[in-house]
Amino acid sequence: MRRFSFRRGLRFLRQQRAWLVVRRLTDGSIQLEAEDGELWNVREADVIRQCAIGELVVDLENSPDCAPPVLISRDLSSYPEPLQARALRRQMYLQRLRAKGPLVFTAKALTPLIREVAAEIGDRTPPSPVSIYRWNYRYSVGSSVTDLVDHRDRLGRRRRWSPEIQEIVTMAIDTILLHKQRHPRKAVCDKVVHQVTQINRARPPENQVTAPSRATLYRYMACLEDYELTAGRHGKAVADRHYRMVLGTQKAERLLERVEIDHTPLNVLVFCTKAKLPLGKPWLTLAIDKYSRMIVGFYIGFHTPSAYSVLSCLAQAILPKEDLLKLYPDITTRWPARGFFEVLVCDNGMELHASALAMACEDFGVQLQFCPAMTPEYKGAVERVLKTINHDLIHRLPGTVFSNVTERCEYDSENLACISFDTLLHVVTKWIVEIYNQTPHRGIGMPPAKKWEMGERERILEYPAEPAQVRVILAHCTERRVFHYGVEVNGLRYNNADLQLLRRRHGEDLRVTVKYHEDDVGYIHVFDPDHKAYFEVQAIDQGYAAGLRLIQHELIRAKLRKENEKPEALAALLAKKHELQDLIHTAAHSRKMATRKRKAVMKGVDSASAHKPKSIGSRRPKTTPATPLPPSAGGPVPQFKSVRRDHDGGESA
Known part of the structure; x- marks a missing residue:
């Protein structure tokens, strides 16, 4: 909902007239001034009542965001040195002339006195009596040397454009220069010349319009307000962020009251010692205590920032650092940062709204605070240290990719990358503990380690009763x-x-x-x-x-x-598969093998004997009919079968 307050410069509309709030009077009423200078004293309640019934309309669009400043006249030092010297010379003449007695402004009386003063101060070009009269008139008003300064800063060329030319130039600037495509200023000049040419074609020679020169247009565009120029070419959000007003800072009154956390890509290529392959550019998640500016924890990973990155950084921030520093014997300085904090300030990204982060903060008893979108100034402490670590440390490592391609030039980052992941952890830890935390901070006037030590005397820190539970939670x-x-x-x-x-x-x-x-x-x-x-x-x-x-x-x-998917490995594997298929196909279609197995089954011979090779030239004798048994024997009468010889030397019934 839109709102207003009675501040100087607030604009109201009443019956097509504009009224500005000028001041508040001693009786509590508000004094408004119209455009023609008319004053109107009215009480706040009456203004609010008239706004409610529609007699007054608050013009917020044309009202200033804040009260206009109270202007104070300039002093002599704000003028250029030549103008200062001329003003002091004039003051010296007036003071010395006044010391000789009352001034009589006639040429006969002033000329001898002016020559005497000129001889005393060594001036070879004394002023005329008329000049002394003018100087004295200006000096007598306020007896200030600034009244004697020439206002030459107001000199300069004056534009003599007709309203028609002014409209053409304004339209060209609005449609071309203040465009998101960011056309060059030359396009504005071309547009103005084209519009003037089109107008002159339809007019007689005596009513022709003259187009402004390119230099004039460039000077005019140079005087445009930079905020409007940035808003038109880059967007209002960019302009507001670039020209934001800082009236105060987020302050922390005690240790671990406010911890800010943020992410940044480290501009260096890292390789894996086990896989012997580059891991890419890592991401750094870093947490800093606002009160002491002490870095309380960090996490380096190769995935985009997520809730897990924040949670891993929090785990290191909460737990003591003794076990971590034991991995690096060359780090002899303490890193005392530890303990639970009150407020965690982080970005407003969707990945940080995950339930895992919210649940972990609930378990820790930490209040989670999200900054508004596109407002990095809400956590300026951590934003600044992220820039410092990239410029002071990462850009000095072999394999750095710098901040952009222009800065990198011909530096071969991939071939020069020789920082392993473990080495990067070692280097970042050493830089934080022994350099950053021990360097005097301009914002607090002392090193963060010393400020932390002072804060520990005034607050009792809280630690997790089960440190292992912290890692499980995260x-x-x-x-x-x-x-x-x-x-x-x-x-x-x-x-x-x-x-x-x-x-x-x-x-x-x-x-x-x-x-x-x-x-x-x-x-x-x-x-x-x-x-x-x-x-x-x-x-x-x-x-x-x-x-x-x-x-x-x-x-x-x-x-x-990837190694198993190489073409030569795949080709060898496919060749072996084809050999196996050929072997299976040969065995499945062997008539000789199938015939032998079938005979062995029919004759009651085991399959092993069926595979034994026959001797060359061996023949089985023909089967002779057996002598029939008498019927009294009780045996069955045998049936005689004909025997034929196969092509392969075997026999079949």
Whole structure:
């Protein structure tokens, strides 16, 4: 809803007349002034009543955003030095002439006195009596030396454009110069000349209009208000941000009252020591305490900023740093930042509105505050330190890509990249602990480490009772089924006796909640549904997974898949597959093999003997009819079968 307040310069419209608020009188009424100078004293209640019934209309569009400043006359130092010298010379003449007695402004009386003063001060070109009269008249008003200064700053060329030319120039500026396509100023000149030419074609020679010169148009455009120019060519949001007004700063009265967090891409290429491949440009998430300017935590990852980046940074900010500094023996300075804070200030990105971040802040008892969109000034402390770390540290590392292509020039970032991820962590940690935190900060007048030490004396810090719970809260959550080999997360298997005990207790279809960490895939946390708590499960292949980051693990897996997909590897694999298919086809269509197996079954011979080779030239004797048994023997009468010889030397009935 639109609103107004009675401030100087507020504009009202009443019966097609404009009234401006001039001042508030001693009796509490408001004095308004019309355009013609008429004054109107009215009480606030009457103004509000007339606005309600429509007699007065508040013109907010043409009212200033703030009260116009109270202007104070300029002093002598604001003028150019030549004008200062001339004014002082005139003052010296007047003072010395007045010291000789009352001035009589006649040529006969002043001329001898002027020559005496000129001889005293060594002036070879004394002024005339008329000049002395004019100087004295101006000096007598306020007895100020500034009254004797020539107003030569008001001199200059005056435009003698007709209203018609002014309209053409204004239209050309509005449609071409103040356009989002950002046309050059030369296009404005061409447009003006074209419009004037079109007008002159339809007019007689005596009514022709003269187009302004290119130099005149350039001077006119140079006098345009820069805010309007930026708003027209780049947009109002850009102009408001560029010309924003800073009237104060966010202040923190105590330690860890306000922590600001933000992200920035680090302008350096990083490679993986295990995969021997570049990881790309990492993202830095950094948190800083507003009171002490101490960097309380950071996180470096290779994915776009997300809730997990913020949570990982918060975990390092809350927990003590002793275990982290043990990894780098060359860092001998303490990093005392630790403990819970009151307010967390972050961007207004959609990824930061995730439920995981909100739930973690609820668990920590931290108030989450989002800055308005496109307003980096709301967290200026962290914005400034992100720029500092890129310019003071990252741009000095081999493999830096600088801030843009122009700054990089011919620097071969990819071939010169020799910073591993572990080295980058070491370098950033050392820079934060031993350089930034120990350097005097201009905003607080002392190093952040000293300011932190002073803040610790005035506030009792709070720490997590279960530090391991912090890492569990901030980890990625998923669900997996438990097998005899454990659970599989990101292509790695995790198993131990506690996990198998759950499987024996709940059956083979058991699915458990798993928490895994990006900074170390060597272990996970599994939720025990019986004890309602998490327990740690390590990876089976600890030689590979211990201390390995998830981004490195994914890069190694991608490299293996790529190697297996090489053309020569695929061609060899396809050749082996074709050989196997040919072998199967030959065996399936062998008539000789099929015939031997069929004979062996019919004759009652095992398949092994059917495969034995026959001796060359061997023949079986013809079968002779057996002597029939007498019927009294009780045996069956045998049936005689004809025997034929196969082509391959065998016999068949």
